[in-house]
Amino acid sequence: MKTTLFLRTLGMSFLSLSLIISSCVKQQNSKEIVPDKKGNAAEGAADVAIMATATIDANTVQQTIQGFGGMSVPIWIGDLTADQRTKAFSAGSGIGMSILRVMVxxxxxxxxxxxxxxDAAKSYGAKVIATAWNAPSSMMDGLYLRASAWGDYAAHLSAYTQAVGGVYALSPWNEPNYMASGWMHASATEIADFVAAQGNNCGAPIMCPEPFNMDQTFINTYLSNATAKSKTLFVSGHIYGKTPYNLGNIGKSVxxxxxxxxxSISGNDWPNAMNAAKEIHDCMTAGWAAYVWWYIRRSYGPIDENSNITKVGYVMAHFARYVRPGYTKIACPGNPTTGVYTSAYKSGSKIVIVAINTNAAVTYQPFTISGITVNSFNRYVTTSSSNMDSSSLGISNNAFGINLPASSITTLVSN
Known part of the structure; x- marks a missing residue:
C-alpha cells in the first residue's frame, strides 16, 4: 500500500513538473514585443524575423520630390504676418514649406x-507657383476666355509675374472642369490650344491643366497637344473627390x-491631422512630386488664426522639414503592416523614412535597408499629445525595428 501510494505521489510530481515546463515553453514561444516606458523597441534579430519587414532599396529611385507647401491669398483673407511666414517656410523652426502658391x-x-x-518664401528657398482664377472681365464672355483676347490675357499674366519678381510656374486656369464654380471654365482642348499659342508669352513656365479631382481624361486630352505639352513644365491638379493615384507614364512630373x-474642424483635431498625414503619404506613393495644402493660415490649416502651428502643420513638417526639394523617393513598401504606412527618400548618402501608424495601439515595425549604409537616425515623433519629439536611434547591419506609438507619425533622418 505504501509502495503504491509512493508511486502515485511520484507520478503526480512528474506530471506537475511537466505541466510547469510546458507552460514555460508555451509562454516563451508566444512572446510579444512590448515597448519600454520610453516607447523604444525591444529590438533583436529573432523579433525582426517574425515581423512584416519594410525593405528599403536606395538603388531603386522613383520620382524627384519638389516639395510641400500651401497657399496665400491676401486679397481674400489678408496677408501672412512676418511671424507666420517664418513658421510656414523655415525648415529649422517652422513647418519647412518649400512651395508657396498664390493667386493672379x-x-x-x-x-x-x-x-x-x-519675397519671404523665396528668402527661405521656396518655389512660388501662381494660378489665375479669372481673366480680367474685359477679356471674358461670361465664364469663358474669348479666343480673341488670348494675347491680352498672356500679357496680363506676364505683367503679374514681372510685378512680383518672377514665379517658378504659372497656371492660366484653376479647376477649369469644375462647372459648379464661379471662376473661368474651359475644356482641356481649349487650354491646350491657348498654351500652344501663348505659353511662351505668359512670363513664366506653364503648369497645367490644374483640373478638379485630378481628372485623368482631362489631363490626357491636354497632353495630347504636343506643342502644349512641350511648353508645360509639369502637370498640376487637385484631389477634391479623388484618392491619389498613379497617372502612368505621361512624360511629366505631377x-x-x-x-x-x-x-469645418480645427487644424488641431488629431484624427483630421492623421488623415492629412495619410493623404500626403498617398500622394507620394502615387508617384507625385509635390503636395500643396489650401490656405496656409486658417483655423483648419497648418497655421491657425493665432499664428500657432497646428497638428496639421506638424504633420506636414514631418515631410516638409526633412524631405527637401531634390530628394528622390526610393523603393519602400507603402503599407508593410496593417495600419502602418511608410515611405523613404534619399539625397546623396542621407535617407529619410516617414512612418505613419494609424492603429490604436503601439505597433512594432522592422526595416531593412540596402544600397546605402546607415548607422544611426535622428527620430522625430508627433502624437495627439506631442509635437516633433526627438531622440536618437542606433542601428547595426542596416536592419532595425522600432515601436511606432499609437496613432502617430514618425520621421527618421539618417546621420
Missing part, C-alpha cells in the same frame, strides 16, 4: 499685395497643387 489677381492694382509673402481635408 484680375486687376494690376492688386499685384503688389502678393509680393511681401512671395504636382498636387490644392486640397484640404476638412474645413
Amino acid at each position: 489677381p484680375t486687376t494690376s492694382s492688386q499685384f503688389a499685395a502678393e509680393k511681401p509673402t512671395i 504636382w498636387m497643387t490644392e486640397h484640404y481635408t476638412n474645413s
Whole structure:
C-alpha cells in the first residue's frame, strides 16, 4: 500500500513538473514585443524575423520630390504676418514649406499685395507657383476666355509675374472642369490650344491643366497637344473627390497643387491631422512630386488664426522639414503592416523614412535597408499629445525595428 501510494505521489510530481515546463515553453514561444516606458523597441534579430519587414532599396529611385507647401491669398483673407511666414517656410523652426502658391489677381492694382509673402518664401528657398482664377472681365464672355483676347490675357499674366519678381510656374486656369464654380471654365482642348499659342508669352513656365479631382481624361486630352505639352513644365491638379493615384507614364512630373481635408474642424483635431498625414503619404506613393495644402493660415490649416502651428502643420513638417526639394523617393513598401504606412527618400548618402501608424495601439515595425549604409537616425515623433519629439536611434547591419506609438507619425533622418 505504501509502495503504491509512493508511486502515485511520484507520478503526480512528474506530471506537475511537466505541466510547469510546458507552460514555460508555451509562454516563451508566444512572446510579444512590448515597448519600454520610453516607447523604444525591444529590438533583436529573432523579433525582426517574425515581423512584416519594410525593405528599403536606395538603388531603386522613383520620382524627384519638389516639395510641400500651401497657399496665400491676401486679397481674400489678408496677408501672412512676418511671424507666420517664418513658421510656414523655415525648415529649422517652422513647418519647412518649400512651395508657396498664390493667386493672379484680375486687376494690376492688386499685384503688389502678393509680393511681401512671395519675397519671404523665396528668402527661405521656396518655389512660388501662381494660378489665375479669372481673366480680367474685359477679356471674358461670361465664364469663358474669348479666343480673341488670348494675347491680352498672356500679357496680363506676364505683367503679374514681372510685378512680383518672377514665379517658378504659372497656371492660366484653376479647376477649369469644375462647372459648379464661379471662376473661368474651359475644356482641356481649349487650354491646350491657348498654351500652344501663348505659353511662351505668359512670363513664366506653364503648369497645367490644374483640373478638379485630378481628372485623368482631362489631363490626357491636354497632353495630347504636343506643342502644349512641350511648353508645360509639369502637370498640376487637385484631389477634391479623388484618392491619389498613379497617372502612368505621361512624360511629366505631377504636382498636387490644392486640397484640404476638412474645413469645418480645427487644424488641431488629431484624427483630421492623421488623415492629412495619410493623404500626403498617398500622394507620394502615387508617384507625385509635390503636395500643396489650401490656405496656409486658417483655423483648419497648418497655421491657425493665432499664428500657432497646428497638428496639421506638424504633420506636414514631418515631410516638409526633412524631405527637401531634390530628394528622390526610393523603393519602400507603402503599407508593410496593417495600419502602418511608410515611405523613404534619399539625397546623396542621407535617407529619410516617414512612418505613419494609424492603429490604436503601439505597433512594432522592422526595416531593412540596402544600397546605402546607415548607422544611426535622428527620430522625430508627433502624437495627439506631442509635437516633433526627438531622440536618437542606433542601428547595426542596416536592419532595425522600432515601436511606432499609437496613432502617430514618425520621421527618421539618417546621420
